[in-house]
Amino acid sequence: MKKILIIGANGFTGRRILDNLSADDACEVVGCSFHPDIRPEGNHTFVRLDINDYPAVEVLFDHVCPDVVVNCSALSVPDYCEQHREEAYATNVAAVENLAHCCEHQGSRFIHLSTDFVFDGKSDRLYTEEDLPAPLNYYGVTKYQGEQAVANICRSYAIARVVVVYGKALPGQHGNILQLVKNRLEAGQEIRVVSDQYRTPTWVADVADGVERLMNTGNTGIYHICGAEHLSIAEIAYRVADYFGLDRSLIRPVTTEEMKEATPRPRNSGLSIGKAKRELGYRPHTLEEGLKEMRLK
Ligand SMILES: NC(=O)C1=CN([C@@H]2O[C@H](COP(=O)(O)OP(=O)(O)OC[C@H]3O[C@@H](n4cnc5c(N)ncnc54)[C@H](OP(=O)(O)O)[C@@H]3O)[C@@H](O)[C@H]2O)C=CC1
Ligand SMILES: Cc1cn([C@H]2C[C@H](O)[C@@H](COP(=O)(O)OP(=O)(O)O[C@H]3O[C@@H](C)C(=O)[C@@H](O)[C@H]3O)O2)c(=O)[nH]c1=O
Secondary structure, three states, X not given: OEEEEXXXXXXXXXXXXXXXXXXXXXXXXXXXXXXXXXXXXOOOEEEEOOOOOHHHHHHHHHHHOOOEEEEOOOOOOHHHHHHXXXXXXXXXXXXXHHHHHHHHHHOOEEEEEEEHHHOOOOOOOOEOOOOOOOOOOHHHHHHHHHHHHHHHHOOOEEEEEEOOEEOOOOOOOOOOHHHHHHHHHHOOOOEEEEOOOXXXXXXXXXXXXXXXXXXXXXOOEXXXXXXXXXXXXXXXXXXXXXXXXXXXXXXXEEOHHHHOOOOOOOOEOOEOOHHHHHHXXXXXXXXHHHHHHHHOO
């Protein structure tokens, strides 16, 4: 029986990973998160924990003795990180460093989630794992520093960089831009979307699949786990409108300059999945396949 500890198990990706793995009889799954379990009826155990409380983290590791640790916890809102730098550093860097030490101490494999926001987005092609990060905002800085801590401390690790994760959120979880577009158009409201920020959006189920593949390989290093389609946010919004038969005239494409976002974001942070395809057999779904689950009420 493989013992798996999922940190950030109430989060959008963490819960999907937890649900998928706990359906597998070969896995014993423990989830932990800052707030109480958002869906306690699953086939898992749950521990409430602040990853900044190092003694409590140590007790948890000693109790669970995990074979694999999947870290999906983070302060993941770039605007918040920009304004709360100490807090962002504590959770996205220092606590990750501590988790990496705990994994080394226990002999656990560490799968850590990261982001396309480690890149500056100035490239005219998809980024590979060999490209050098140069984050534009403080969230990206902390995520890059977290990656470096994991790589420096752990012998058995994988860093999964994901991009604009979408799918159906549970009550209590944050949504995503695709869901926001759908909700706004269904309500007959306009939405402004950037036409010059390009991404490779990722269905949340593909993140879970990619993470499972990373758990089951001995490979160490960074892997880009995202969708294969490279689209602007405006193109994504039109695809959502067309898929759900909604009024595309409510979509207002604007430039990043016109959007006046509080936090700088990369223009083109699409990631290449060549390495994950070659080494893991990872094959993501298309955007339309991923959108299917958002039909469900
Ligand atoms: N969503 C996206 O589009 C993208 C996400 N990523 C990365 O993927 C990972 C997962 O993202 P996502 O699922 O969206 O994240 P969420 O924000 O949905 O979830 C993060 C979870 O972390 C938990 N958490 C935060 N602080 C603490 C703490 N101090 N102690 C314990 N738990 C804590 C929260 O717990 P609780 O809910 O219990 O408070 C929350 O459930 C992150 O590393 C993020 O940076 C990268 C690119 C895109
Ligand atoms: C809310 C909103 C966003 N956007 C754009 C901005 C951005 O390019 C994209 C997604 O915006 P969001 O604010 O949802 O998320 P944003 O903070 O840009 O997205 C990031 O989340 C963190 C966790 C990451 O690590 C990144 O990979 C990325 O997915 O959509 C619009 O065009 N219109 C809108 O109304």
